[in-house]
Amino acid sequence: MRAHHPAADLASIELAHEEAARWHEGQTRRSGDPYLTHCLAVARIVADVGMPPTVVCAALLHDVIEDTLCPPSRLAGQFGLCVAQLVADVSTVDLRAIPPDAAPRSVQRPHSEAVLVIRLADRLHNMRTIEFVAAAKQYGKARETIEVFAPLARAAGLADVSRELHDLSAAVLQPAPNPYAVTTRLLALLTLLLPGAQRARWRQEWQAELAALPTRRTRACFTFRVLLSTPHLSMTLRRPVCREPRR
Incomplete structure (x- = not known):
């Protein structure tokens, strides 16, 4: 964050981290890691592409409404309507309905670019850890990623994200033979x-x-x-x- 926004006040990001840790406490991923590690990974990807603090806050909190009992009004009260709306939009937007050549304009919600970046970051980290998902589900996720998410990332100007999404998906769909x-x-x-x-x-x-x-x-x-x-x-x-x- 300091590399991209040296003058930004990062207190809200620290607060978002604390809030995410509170609501995801006790939750684990299929790997056995605390669920918070996923929130941190998504936030880091979002920060690395240069998104501002409000978007990084939303990335940290992107699953608290869908996966915990956190009321939406709490996010609005603590972080403002902008962050609360981003979290809500991330949970509801259907990226499969967006033509890649129209991204990110066709995300029919406020802050469309931010919503798209958080969704792409979320999928990227899920693909990085897809080994812990059942084999049948791995194939479906990889197919959707290579057909939908990778082209959207490329159209949005996120070439590195698009390339990694494509490579991770291809490794699942066409695994290289293991000589050992x-x-x-x-x-x-x-x-x-x-x-x-x-x-x-x-x-x-x-x-x-x-x-x-x-x-x-x-x-x-x-x-x-x-x-x-x-x-x-x-x-x-x-x-x-x-x-x-x-x-």
Whole structure:
């Protein structure tokens, strides 16, 4: 915020953060993170593209009306009608009805550009964390993002946002083949032969070594060596440690 608006009074943003934290307290995302982390991420994206403090406040508060018991009148009383209206519009505008070549003029609400930016930021962070969503829903969200949100972001002049939305969606719709998929699964299975307390450490070490190998052949050879040596390693790790008697 200070980079884009050095003279702005940021007290309202701090207050919006406190208000969002209050109403989202106890709520978590599918990742297990506190819900407030999503509000902060959306606000940061909005701030990074140069939006003023009122819009950043609305970004922090964009889900309190829809997902909590916060009354709309409270937002109007604390932050003014501008912020309250932005939060309300973010929840109701249908971006799918907007032709990309008309964005952001066709958002038929006050502060149309601000509403569009908050919605795009909201979708961008959701796409960044889409791995925690069920596979079927991932595909639907990615399809909508690449067909609706990415073109709207491009039309609104947010080239970086558009590009990231497109790339994140394409990764879901057309995932790149994982050259380590089979060997990674096999190594994970081999760790089951080890004592429980040791499995995570050896899994991490093996996967790190695997990722450093340049060809499929070298990865296969490494996995074969691990396969042969794991039974002996398991016996070694399970062997009781002999200590010298105290004198």
